[in-house]
Amino acid sequence: EADIKQKLPLINKKVLVTAGPTYEAIDPVRFIGNHSSGKMGFAIADELAALGADVTLVAGPTAQQSRQRGIRRIDVTSAADMLRECLANFDSADGCIMSSAVADYTPVEVSTQKIKKQDGGLSIELKKTTDILKTLGQQKRAGQVLVGFALETNNEEEYAIAKLKSKNLDMIVLNSLNDAGAGFKGDTNKITMIDSALVKTTFGLKNKNEVARDICAKFIQLLKP
Numbered sequence: 001e002a003d004i005k006q007k008l009p010l011i012n013k014k015v016l017v018t019a020g021p022t023y024e025a026i027d028p029v030r031f032i033g034n035h036s037s038g039k040m041g042f043a044i045a046d047e048l049a050a051l052g053a054d055v056t057l058v059a060g061p062t063a064q065q066s067r068q069r070g071i072r073r074i075d076v077t078s079a080a081d082m083l084r085e086c087l088a089n090f091d092s093a094d095g096c097i098m099s100s101a102v103a104d105y106t107p108v109e110v111s112t113q114k115i116k117k118q119d120g121g122l123s124i125e126l127k128k129t130t131d132i133l134k135t136l137g138q139q140k141r142a143g144q145v146l147v148g149f150a151l152e153t154n155n156e157e158e159y160a161i162a163k164l165k166s167k168n169l170d171m172i173v174l175n176s177l178n179d180a181g182a183g184f185k186g187d188t189n190k191i192t193m194i195d196s197a198l199v200k201t202t203f204g205l206k207n208k209n210e211v212a213r214d215i216c217a218k219f220i221q222l223l224k225p
Ligand code: CTP
Pocket: 079, 098, 099, 100, 101, 102, 103, 104, 129, 130, 131, 132, 133, 134, 147, 148, 149, 150, 151, 152, 163
C-alpha cells in the first residue's frame, strides 16, 4: 500500500484537465480562435495519469493525442461547450488544472449561412464568454485544488496574482510570453508558479513535458491535507 502510494501518488484521485483553444463560430465556415496548441494541457494530463490519477481531459480543437492510456477525453469546440463539460465534471473531481486558452469573447449572433463579402469592412458584435475558471472557483469545495494559468505580456506577476485571488485558485501558473521559446505554440515554456500564500517558484525554459512534471509535483503537495 505505502509502496503503491509512492509510485502512484495520485491513485484514486480524480482530476479534471482542460487543454487547447476554443473556437467561436461566426458562420458555418468561420470562427474566432487562438494559437493554443494544446500541448501543455495534454502533457499535464499524461503526467497526472502516469502518477496514477483518474483523468478527465476536456479538449478544445487540437491535433494532440494522449500518450497515457485510460484518460477520459471529452472533445469540445466553443467556450460554452467547455463550460458545460467542466461543470458536469468538476463536482466529482479532487482537483482541476485549467490550461486551456478559452476565448474571452464570442459572436452575439452566429449566422446560419455563410456571410458573403461586400464592399467596405465588416463589424462583428461580440459578447463576453463566461469565465469558466472563476465559476469553478466559486463552486470549489474544501479540499478541492484548483489551478489556473495566466498568459501575460506585461506586469506579469501583478496580473497573475490578481487572477489567483479573483478566481479563488490554489495556484496560478504564469506563462511568460516575453522569453524567446516560451509561449503556447512551441514545445517549451518558462513558468512561474504562485500559490495562494503567494509563494513564488520560477523555473527555467523547459520542454513542456518537464514543465508538466513541475506543475504536477506542486499539485500533489497542494492536494495533501
Ligand atoms: N479562463 C476561463 N474562462 C474564460 C477565460 C479564461 O476559464 N472565459 C481561464 C484560463 O483557462 C486560464 C485563466 O482563466 O486558466 C486565465 O486566463 P487568461 O486569459 O490569462 O486571463 P483572463 O482572466 O481571461 O484575463 P485576460 O485575458 O484579460 O488577461
